[in-house]
Amino acid sequence: MDTKQTIKVAVAGAKGRMGQEVVKMLGGDSELSFVAAIDSKLDGVDVGEIIGGKPLGVPFVRSLESALTTYKPDVLVDFTTPQTVWENMEIALQHGVRPVVGTTGLSPEQIELMSNTCRERGIGAIIAPNFAIGAILCMKFAQVAAKYMPHVEIIELHHDQKLDAPSGTAIKTAELIAEARRELRQGHPSEHESIPGARGAEYHGFRIHSVRLPGMVAHQEVLFGATGQTLSIRHDSISRESFMPGVNMAIKAVMNLDRLVYGLEHLLD
Ligand code: NAP
DSSP states (O other): OOGGGSEEEEEETTTSHHHHHHHHHHHTOTTEEEEEEEOSSOTTOBHHHHTTSSOOSOBEESOHHHHHHHHOOSEEEEOSOTTTHHHHHHHHHHTTOEEEEOOOOOOHHHHHHHHHHHHHHTOOEEEOSOOOHHHHHHHHHHHHHHHHOOEEEEEEEEOTTOOSSSOHHHHHHHHHHHHHSOOOOOSOTTOOOSSTTTTOEEETTEEEEEEEOTTOOEEEEEEEEETTEEEEEEEEEOSGGGGHHHHHHHHHHHTTOSSEEESTHHHHO
């Protein structure tokens, strides 16, 4: 593929933990070209200086609007914050730029609204709460198990700088489980929390627990219990590189979409 045919990619949150991995991934794929990075504090600084390598010839730009106007990317990859991502997506769509969003914390209502906007404008977008293939399999296996073992709890574990809880992956897993299992409220009807929150968050009759500790990256265990047996389905992202094949796949796939896709699993089959 010659340079004219490369997919031009801008990255919002490029100096963050995930953003830096995205920049490295883009540099290793000749079908993609990294054209812009957005950061509110590093205007004009070469991105290479921040990610600890040689200069890349791509400076950070303060405003997303001016980055999109100047560099005309095809795709905006967003790994920012739950407070920022919504506005970023709106701006990208206004400029005809396809968003690929890893930032978690968007509400179901926001995702629905964004889906409508994409449909009206005939433009593709991908929101994936988890870009790791193993995490997608963990969700799918949990959905299958929930049909046969409906007593379930989710434990998600992340690094202590994560802003939203429960994780987007846990919410998506919970949605899939709720679709598959029969209506059931778990635990003893008279159970009582001596310390509020001890039983975790309640979702459609089952519980989700969020652990935040330094040293963690992104982990999830879905625990099932039945008479005389338990089943654990666990996924561990032990480095942020684990998400990059999924991000790469999404950047390429979004070019051929005319609607919003929520969840990497829809790109796998
Ligand atoms: P992080 O290290 O805190 O990075 C977020 C970056 O976004 C920071 O550099 C921050 O800059 C920047 N930022 C904030 N507001 C911005 C704005 N308006 N414009 C441009 N940049 C802005 O967080 P992270 O660990 O990379 O995670 C980012 C998001 O990805 C989180 O929502 C996390 O849950 C999610 N995540 C998703 C996946 C997945 O597979 N989907 C995997 C891991 C993480 P400042 O520090 O200067 O504010």
